[in-house]
Amino acid sequence: MRKITLMLMFASLLLIASAAVAGDPGKIFGKGVSAPDTVLISDVLSHPEAYVGKTIRVTGTAVGVCKHRGCWVALASDQEGESLRVKVKDGEIVFPPEIIGETVTAEGVWTSNIVSLKPAEPKHASKHVAEAGEEKPACATEGASCKTVYQLSGTGAVVVGE
Amino acid sequence: MRTFRRVCRFLHRELGFLTVGLTLVYGISGLALNHAHHWDANYRRTRTELHIEPVGTGPTAEITPRVLALLAPAEPVKNTWRAAPDLLQVFVEGAQYDVDLVTGKVVRSGFARRALLWDLNFMHLNTGKSPWTGIADAYAGILILLALTGIFLVKGGKGLAGRGGVLMALGFILPVVYALAVR
Numbered sequence: 337m338r339k340i341t342l343m344l345m346f347a348s349l350l351l352i353a354s355a356a357v358a359g360d361p362g363k364i365f366g367k368g369v370s371a372p373d374t375v376l377i378s379d380v381l382s383h384p385e386a387y388v389g390k391t392i393r394v395t396g397t398a399v400g401v402c403k404h405r406g407c408w409v410a411l412a413s414d415q416e417g418e419s420l421r422v423k424v425k426d427g428e429i430v431f432p433p434e435i436i437g438e439t440v441t442a443e444g445v446w447t448s449n450i451v452s453l454k455p456a457e458p459k460h461a462s463k464h465v466a467e468a469g470e471e472k473p474a475c476a477t478e479g480a481s482c483k484t485v486y487q488l489s490g491t492g493a494v495v496v497g498e
Numbered sequence: 499m500r501t502f503r504r505v506c507r508f509l510h511r512e513l514g515f516l517t518v519g520l521t522l523v524y525g526i527s528g529l530a531l532n533h534a535h536h537w538d539a540n541y542r543r544t545r546t547e548l549h550i551e552p553v554g555t556g557p558t559a560e561i562t563p564r565v566l567a568l569l570a571p572a573e574p575v576k577n578t579w580r581a582a583p584d585l586l587q588v589f590v591e592g593a594q595y596d597v598d599l600v601t602g603k604v605v606r607s608g609f610a611r612r613a614l615l616w617d618l619n620f621m622h623l624n625t626g627k628s629p630w631t632g633i634a635d636a637y638a639g640i641l642i643l644l645a646l647t648g649i650f651l652v653k654g655g656k657g658l659a660g661r662g663g664v665l666m667a668l669g670f671i672l673p674v675v676y677a678l679a680v681r
Contacts, residue, residue, distance in 0.1 A: 340508070340512070341512055344512055344513070344516060348516060351632075351633050351636065354629040354632070354633070355629060355630065355633060397577050397579055397589075399579050399581065399587060399589075403538065403543075404534075412579050412581075416558060416579075416580040417580065417581065417582055417583070419581075427623065430623070430625050433541060433609045436576075436589055436594060437576030437577040437589025437590070437594070438576060438577070439577075
């Protein structure tokens with residue numbers, strides 16, 4: 337029994353050591369960046385359809401982050417007044433508010449989604465519609481009540497200069 | 499059976515002492531995060547309004563130094579951004595100032611990490627990923643061991659065959675009922 341206790345203590349010390357060398361998690365997010373070239377945010381925003389589906393790397397000042405789960409960061413464009421949103425999966429990458437004002441390089445796939453501009457229906461209403469066999473009209477094409485939203489599905493980011 | 503119970507007692511005792519710290523981490527953080535819809539469990543956020551002399555909507559290179567001179571923030575300035583023709587944002591350590599260039603109204607939005615709780619949540623949510631992933635997995639395994647060894651600690655009427663068994667059954671029924679109810 338004493339040997340097992342000693343083994344437990346040794347294993348604990350190993351875990352403590354591994355925790356100690358964890359390092360500062362605040363500079364590299366997710367997989368970091370590896371794409372060779374940086375695209376200007378203004379170029380992406382002026383011709384968004386040309387970049388859909390492509391992996392791109394952009395750099396800008398972080399001017400906003402999601403307050404709830406840190407699941408997105410907005411990067412200021414090189415042109416005044418516009419910004420680009422880098423969206424990540426909840427929990428996979430968490431952008432802290434401390435990076436606001438820092439220069440951030442982010443990488444990911446540029447995506448487009450057509451979303452409905454109508455307010456979301458309550459859950460119980462959707463269930464009744466489904467039970468009645470009626471299909472909700474999909475927002476398949478852009479129209480009066482739908483719009484195309486572009487964002488970068490981020491895989492990684494780096495705070496530049498740290 | 500006697501040896502088996504001795505082993506259970508040994509493991510439960512040794513592992514129980516070992517995991518007091520982490521159990522407090524996850525328990526306290528769990529309480530905080532369980533109410534994340536009511537409050538920000540990681541940051542204390544503040545919002546204050548002030549006024550400066552309006553500088554107008556001229557070129558950014560001209561108005562930015564004037565705004566910074568008027569604001570004179572106590573914190574080091576990290577960056578500025580012309581978010582809109584009438585809005586200049588000034589980013590400082592721990593806050594940002596949204597300056598209405600036409601009216602001179604300024605909104606300061608600040609944030610500060612909650613002492614201790616930020617660190618506990620960081621671990622609970624595994625924000626840093628490796629190597630905490632391994633540590634958290636090990637802790638989860640130990641919790642399972644504690645639960646299983648705990649079943650066999652006590653004999654007789656207060657143990658598995660008596661009151662303990664009833665309590666254990668109730669503890670299983672609770673999550674099952676909830677899982678069935680929310681489907």
